[in-house]
Amino acid sequence: MAQALQVGVVSLFPDMFQAITEYGVTRRAVEQQLLQLHTWNPRDFTHDKHRTVDDRPYGGGPGMLMMVEPLRAAIAAAKEGVGDNPRVIYLSPQGKKLDQQGVQYLSQFSSLVLVAGRYEGIDERVIEADIDEEWSIGDFVLSGGELPAMVMIDALARQVPGVLGHQDSAAEDSFVAGLLDCPHYTRPETLDGKKVPSVLLSGNHDKIRQWRLQQALGRTWLRRPELLTDLALTDEQQRLLDEFKANYQL
Numbered sequence: 001m002a003q004a005l006q007v008g009v010v011s012l013f014p015d016m017f018q019a020i021t022e023y024g025v026t027r028r029a030v031e032q033q034l035l036q037l038h039t040w041n042p043r044d045f046t047h048d049k050h051r052t053v054d055d056r057p058y059g060g061g062p063g064m065l066m067m068v069e070p071l072r073a074a075i076a077a078a079k080e081g082v083g084d085n086p087r088v089i090y091l092s093p094q095g096k097k098l099d100q101q102g103v104q105y106l107s108q109f110s111s112l113v114l115v116a117g118r119y120e121g122i123d124e125r126v127i128e129a130d131i132d133e134e135w136s137i138g139d140f141v142l143s144g145g146e147l148p149a150m151v152m153i154d155a156l157a158r159q160v161p162g163v164l165g166h167q168d169s170a171a172e173d174s175f176v177a178g179l180l181d182c183p184h185y186t187r188p189e190t191l192d193g194k195k196v197p198s199v200l201l202s203g204n205h206d207k208i209r210q211w212r213l214q215q216a217l218g219r220t221w222l223r224r225p226e227l228l229t230d231l232a233l234t235d236e237q238q239r240l241l242d243e244f245k246a247n248y249q250l
């Protein structure tokens with residue numbers, strides 16, 4: 001039985017997560033029980049008449065923080081519910097920047113609790129006491145941690161054996177880790193007067209493989225050269241990149 005990914009999410013807007021449970025690859029993962037997703041809403045852990053979930057910041061200033069007591073109760077319930085000593089992650093701009101290497105690292109945990117913050121965030125003492133790792137999906141400010149949590153869940157679900165069908169996993173395998181993707185083409189053969197590169201119509205599978213690899217290397221060099229510095233290119237890759245550079249008219 002494939003190792004399922006168990007995710008508990010703490011969020012004030014649990015219905016947002018239908019964006020991943022109701023569509024596509026992640027929906028199928030949930031149906032196949034390869035991804036198990038449960039939500040815990042701090043509002044369900046309030047005891048006052050108004051079901052208060054936010055609180056004022058000490059020191060004054062604009063904005064509110066998530067109220068401590070309901071939040072901690074929801075985190076505790078999520079940890080209990082997910083079981084198996086889950087890794088607890090807070091999504092925030094102050095976290096470690098997520099990339100595919102970070103996804104691979106996080107794939108080692110079979111159970112996770114993701115805390116989606118709202119307002120101006122959460123009390124630092126809650127981060128110190130209850131959060132294991134803080135992660136960011138990028139240097140931009142969103143309205144809450146739900147979309148970052150869904151981004152992380154989507155990327156992690158694709159790492160679970162059995163989630164990607166043969167087609168998708170073949171596509172992933174063809175993707176040379178760390179490189180940008182090559183250009184893709186489908187019908188019609190001529191679009192706005194522009195023809196599909198002839199090699200792709202040649203039926204010569206090794207030539208096609210080499211062309212796609214060279215295009216991926218060339219695009220990475222042109223658009224994200226810093227990605228190449230971390231890569232140990234094979235002799236073939238280096239030759240193809242050198243050829244691309246020689247042919248490239250700056």
Ligand SMILES: Nc1nonc1C(=O)N1CCN(Cc2ccccn2)CC1
Binds near residue numbers: 092140141146148
């Ligand atoms: N970028 C991101 N990558 O992960 N999360 C984000 C992100 O923008 N957000 C919006 C603000 N939320 C609440 C908050 C505000 C301030 C400090 C801590 N927490 C967290 C999630």
